[in-house]
Every structure is written in structure tokens, then in C-alpha cells.
Amino acid sequence: MVSNPQNEQKLIRQAMKGNLDAFNALVLAYQDNAYTLAYRIMGDSESAADVTQDSFITAYRRLNTYRGGNFRAWVLRIVTNTCYDELRRRKRRPAASLEEMGADMDDGIPIPDDAPSPEQAAQQNELNSAIQNCISSLSESQRTVMVMSDIEGMSYQEIVDILGMNLGTVKSRLSRARVSIRDCLQSVQELLPSIYRLDNNE
């Protein structure tokens, strides 16, 4: 439905006038992006779903602050901020956060876009879990930049626009995040499928 920019702008205008159906069309177009970003930052599916829902509610309420430009980037900025808010809240309430994380350990396998065979799925899940654990070990700022760049496939300029930081900071954080992930994966590469094992040059 949001196949072209003109259609998207039309939906945005209608949504800004209070048309909930138009806004929901935009939600359907970007909910996978939003959920993926939330999942990679939050590290569990339940929190990711909550954050995604809250983000779209916030987006609907703040549509009047949208000043044109990349709507996807605007939505993902809200998602990022909502994730940060939630992570900060968890830090303030570590007990509640541990409970939530414990509950999510069991059902934390997200639904991929294309469901593979059971064997492939098991292998993929193992790899994904290892990578996700490494991503989760990054600092919030490095994690966000890396998810946006290497998972969401955003350009540096998009990341700059969304996070409101300068290009040098984005480059620096991304570089550090990649080195950290590389080191993390090297320490657990026996868990990875052989085709994904990193060369150990040490």
C-alpha cells in the first residue's frame, strides 16, 4: 500500500488530519522494520513487541511534529527512543527487568520472514542467538548504530538523521561495535556452524 513515496505522503497527510485508517496503513508498512529494530536493541521478543506498539502510539500522537522527509527514519527514531526509555526504566528497576528477561528466555525466538526447514531453523537459531548475545553485550549507543547499519541496512546519513549525531561519531561507534562483535564471536565460534566460523589470526 505504501509502495511509492507519493502514496506514502498522501497517507501521511490523511493520518495527520486524524484518519486512523491511513495511519494504520503506514503501521503495516513499517511494523516489521520497527519490530526488528526493537528486537535487536531490546534483545527479547516481548519487550520488542511492547516497544513497537508504544512507538506507533507515540507516532500517532506526535504526527504533528513530523516535518516531512523520510517517514521510515522518523518512525525508527521513535522506536529507538522508546527502546532507550525502556532500557533506562529497566536500569532503575533491575528486579522487574530480570523477571521479564527470565520469562523471555523460553519464548525468545523471533519469527523470521521466510520460515526455513526445521534443521536449518535450528542451525540458524543457534547462530542468531550467538550473534544476538554479542549484540546485546554492546553498549546501547554502539548497539543501536550497528543494528541500524548492519541489520536494517541504513546508510550513514540515515543513521545521522535518526540519531541526531554527527557522521564522525556514527563511524567511530560502528567501527568499535564491529570490532567488539568480532571479538565476541571469536570467543564463542565453536558454537557457530563451521561455515560461519571466523578466521582466527591470533
Place this chain on the structure above:
Amino acid sequence: MQSLTERDYELLSSYIDGELSDAERAALEIRLNAEDELRRELASLRQTVALVNQLPKLKAPRNFTLDKPVAQTRTIPFPMTAAFSALSAAAAVLLIVFGGYLLTFSGSSPATSAVQIESQPGQVAQVPTSMSDPQDSVENSQAATDERELMYGTQSQEALESAVVGESEEPQEDALSFAIAAPTMTEIAQTAIGGQGSAGADQAEETDFFAMPAGTQLPPSAAMDAAAPMIMQQTAESTAEAQDNATANSAAGLAIPASPPSSTSTPLPTAVAELQTSDGTVQRAAATESPVPPPQPTLIPQQKIGAELGSSTIGSVSIIVGIVFLIAALVTTLARRRRKVA
């Protein structure tokens, strides 16, 4: 591996993403051809990026579309926002501080204190506005004179007296040094007794006038305005005899009491009837010599009481409103937390 700098890793990372400028890319490629370690690092970072890139795009577990009730009911009213709580807390602090200030200073208003001019010249004195017994004023003035005599000796006293009666065209320095307020005050007294006091001068800076350090001379008109209300007030209370005595005792400003600050009935030297002439001599002009007009009723005490009551009322109201704001800030903060937990 650790020999590479952070800048090298940034270049490698940007190189992988194709975000280097032509010059940077060319320079890096030259280095890559020459440095094995740099090549190895590039390869391992590329593999890392590829691994992360292969993470599947996730599908949302459900639709996150909004329905009307959610879109409407989730709108937080302003009183429930953090901004409201913060503003309320700030307003509470300001109002409570303001109210406390008003209450504190309305309680120690100069209207309830008496003249407290230190015997040492140049000291800051306070101003009375309360009515006092004329007899007390006479006694206190006399006591002050006696005390001053003891403190400054007869020489100073003589010098003062000579200055007062105009025996010398140039009053002695030391006499004037502690009688400094007297000429100005006597000018005022004379003016007031002569009925020339301005009735509208109740806002005159009594405190400022009396608090002036020695050596400060008010312009005659300002001094007149400043002292007129007090003079009128005292006149209303004093009998003619009391005025005579007070005049005698307070000549050359010696009626300024040296009593401790606890004294609350010390009068002003209002009945002083001396006139400083234009050539600097001081002439005595007893109250009996110039007829005193009938005492003029004045509303100054009532006005002051009203002002005190007003400020204390405003202070109390401010504190109460501040407390209400504080409660509002606490309640909304707690409600927000509860909602978030739920």
C-alpha cells in the same frame, strides 16, 4: 593485531561500507597492499559484518495497528504528564519560599521596633514608628543626655552646647561628630511643628534617614519629607510640656537614646525645635516659642498594620498554595509510576 589504531579500524569499517572518499580509499588500498595485518583485520571485519547481515529480517509477531479507543484513551492529559509534575514542584518551591520570606519579614517589621541609635556616632540606627509615652520620652531623652555626658566628657558637652546656642559660628568638630544628625532632625522638627510637614510623606524613607551614617547630610527637602510623618505622630502624642522638656534634652541631637535595642518605648527627638541657619549656626527654637498646631490625626499606624496583615496573609496563602502544588506534583508522579508499572 593491537598495533592498528582506532582510526585504522574506522577506515576499515567505512571502507567495507563504501563510505570513504576517493582519496581515503586510495590511500587505504595502498596500505592494504603493503600491510598483512591490515588485510587480515579487514577480512575478519568483513566476515563479522556478513554474519550480522545474515540475521533474518524479523516479521512482526502481530499487527501493531491502532484502534480508535487505544488511539484516544492512551492520550495522556496534561495533568498526568511529567511536565506538569515538574512545573508543579517548581511552583511549590517558589511559593513556599516566597511565603516564608513574607511571613518572616512581616513579623520583624520596623513598625514595631523603636529608635535604636547607638551612642557611637556613625552607627546605624533603627526607626521607631510606634507611639510612645511622652513622659517616657522625656525621661529617656534625659537619660540619654546623661549617658552621653558620661561617655564623651564635659568638653564635648560644652562644645555641643556652644554649638547649640550659636555662640560659635563654627561649631566644634567633635561636638558635631556625634551630634551629626541633630541639625537635620531639628530642621525637620521645626518644619513639622510649623505645620509645613507634608501629609503625603508617610512613605518617606524613615529608616533610610535614620540609618544614615554620621557625616551624611540629607537635602533639606528630603529630610523634611522623611521626618514629617514621625514628627506629626509624635506631636499628636506629646503635651506641650513634654515637648519643652524633650526639646531641652534633645538639643543638639542628644535626645538620641543610647539604650539597648530591647527598649521599645524610646521616642524620637521629635519635639526638637532648633533651626540650622543658612550660615551653619544652630539656633534653638523652643516649641513654646512657636505655636504648635493641633495634633493631626494620621493613618500611618493603621496603614502599616494593614500592610503587615496583608503581607502575612499573602505569605500564608502562598505557602498553602505551594503545598497544594507540591501535593499535586507528588500525586501525579505516583499515578504515572503506577500506570507504567501496570
